[in-house]
Amino acid sequence: MQQEFIQKIREIVGENWVDNDRERVWKYSHEHTHESYGMVAPKPVEGSVIVKPIKTSEVSEIMKLAYEYEVPVIPRGAGTALAANATPNRPSIILSLERMDKILEVDSENLIITCEAAVSLGDLIEHLKTDENLHFPLHPGDEGAQVGAMVAMNAGGVRAVRHGVMRDQVRGLEVVLPTGEIIQTGGNMGKLAKDNAGLNLMHLLIGSEGILGIITKTMLKLHPKPRYSATLIASFPERVSAFRAVPRLIKEGIIPMAVEYVEKDQIHETASDLGKRWPAPGGVGDLILIMAEKSEEDFYEQAKEIDRIFSEEGALNIFMAESPAEQREIIEIRSHILPAIEKNIVDSPDITVPRSELGDLMEFLDELGEKYNTRIPVIAHAGDGNLHAFILQENGKVPEFYEELKNEMYRKTIELGGTITGEHGVGSLRLEQLKMQFSGRELEIMWGIKKVFDPKNLLNPGKKVIQT
């Protein structure tokens, strides 16, 4: 990178906020991807520089300068991504938004919270704890994740059954375009319930993985706080029967906040790693239902129905946690499954199918496991048809059948009406699989859109779309 360019960047953000310390740059060039899928993920190149702007106008100036000097820019959140979505493939500006971390407004008349990009999910939840009426229902996992990046990634996670994904929570965005202009979507305040002016750039930016613009501010929808919550665990004798029980539930009008599937051996192992005990014994897999209702009465009415349906579908027993402490413990154990299994895996495609097809997908994975003589443990956001299938190492190495097995999974997923990625996005890790899902003309259009926003291909290049 030219010294003249670096000097000009220093003038924009101040001496202290340009960092080319080799070790720190190396750390900022990696994501959680490299911890989880280090054996197969694209490696970052060296020679990048970390830049930390404090406000939108600085981000805009940086982009203008980068455009003039033709330097790639990688917007970075907390680095929790899992598909090499922000891995530099050329020496780049790593644009960390971490200093833009203020909650600007909670607007209870329009039910909207306005945050700078780097407000973390944890901060957001904490801030709303003091609000009597309002809450943010989504919980895509790691509470370090930042809201701007959660929008850029269209994060999903465990609570999408009732409230949808991140896309469904966004009402407005402030965005810096690759060419440096600042735009505001959703009217100039981002608080519109209806807006049909022009083509909808906001929904194109949501989930665009940082290739079309840098999200600097988000306006997110808030919801009335549910008054009563409880967590149910239903244990099933086989994986397939658990998955087949889920659409039955939804069909009968029961729509919990979350419907999760976990493997029994994994959850026991994770619990014991944490020095805790998983409260539901028996079976090979559990469905965890997070319920949030207006009243205790509403909850019990639903619980009765759930009990009836799950018993008919072969559940062995149903455990009910009502105290906040018990519920927290269940969620805590559940959210440690990934860290517990991570050290033994090669990859974990986040394949997603229509909810009704989950049983068939699970059956296929069982067959695949037999065919390749391996175990394929899963965790699943079963209510969303979203499955994380773990491809395990063999003797600490990538097994020979890895590529073949992976592609069989993807092909079956698409055959069942599914997508190669429900949550983690394409990044640079899943580019090849795009060709399984999209036609040549679709890929051409996606690349065309990228070029319209970013004619020089400088913003997070090499991610999300294939150059056609």
Added chain:
Amino acid sequence: MQQEFIQKIREIVGENWVDNDRERVWKYSHEHTHESYGMVAPKPVEGSVIVKPIKTSEVSEIMKLAYEYEVPVIPRGAGTALAANATPNRPSIILSLERMDKILEVDSENLIITCEAAVSLGDLIEHLKTDENLHFPLHPGDEGAQVGAMVAMNAGGVRAVRHGVMRDQVRGLEVVLPTGEIIQTGGNMGKLAKDNAGLNLMHLLIGSEGILGIITKTMLKLHPKPRYSATLIASFPERVSAFRAVPRLIKEGIIPMAVEYVEKDQIHETASDLGKRWPAPGGVGDLILIMAEKSEEDFYEQAKEIDRIFSEEGALNIFMAESPAEQREIIEIRSHILPAIEKNIVDSPDITVPRSELGDLMEFLDELGEKYNTRIPVIAHAGDGNLHAFILQENGKVPEFYEELKNEMYRKTIELGGTITGEHGVGSLRLEQLKMQFSGRELEIMWGIKKVFDPKNLLNPGKKVIQT
């Protein structure tokens, strides 16, 4: 249009489905726009041909041929649009999808209904009447409107408060691109709860007003049927106080299906035109609340709260309709306001602001009325901040101040964080106002996207975006 081209189109769809009868073509070249805003809307040109395909592959072949012969194509639904969204500006193929009108599937495991494009809202509602558990909550007005076009227009209407607009109901689309390829969004079955593969073309197509693709099939989300419904009417002594009461309601966690505002004199007049009586006397304007709850008990609890809040906000009286017949009558009268006033208006911008700003917008309209010495009646989807402001004729003519008054409305709307169109879209009627809302670079990007999809600018040209 070349005879050779017409002949080839005949070979695709069959002799009977190509129609160049002058009178019928003239009818198909007009929309409801020309009845409502005939004095100011762009007039269609003559010389088009109506073509009525029966299936997607025919639509695809037509587009390929049109691309080869460079003939514009205007996809057409029921002609209920209000911004000259499908008015031919050159001799065109008017592609009416009316023969593609079958409901293909109600999938109760994934809560999705799959319809061909020309299924009408009325047919959809009728079809779901026989389903015990499922319903489609949106009601954008005219039940003749077709689902494909409702998606293309991102229709809104009266029931968006709780369930959002058409965009929020779409789970998958089948679309024919301007260049003739057929694509399927939302996985190959359109039933995904989560999907982050590639850039999201589906949300770009929703609300694109037929300039990016022709929607041939829609997969729409269904919801559990509410068990108890009722309609409340609260009468207010001034327009502004009615509008100020709305955000108060939402703030306290009451989220009805619909919150509508009507003017008292208009609703009385409309009722008497229909030989009926409006049940709520007194005041200058009414808020109509459509409530739909799980149980009668839930409803009464909410009604008590509404009564308290509205009384504090100055409501004169509150009327409650619980019998289906009473409720139907209220909705019937409400939906006849537009036909009743239509003959006296020049234009009616569907300006939309954040819900909290409606009171200020209303005050401004009151001042404008005084300034120009005219009345500006409104109807409003008050829960969405969405207002239809009627600019009246003077002595059967367009008043001299029309352009000035209209642009003052738009400017104030944008100043309040609003949009030039919440519902009806841009079409060719609101193109000029796009420049008030978007920067040059945004307009450039929108036009760039149009060109990526449609390099020859043949699909519904001259609508929605400005050529830059």
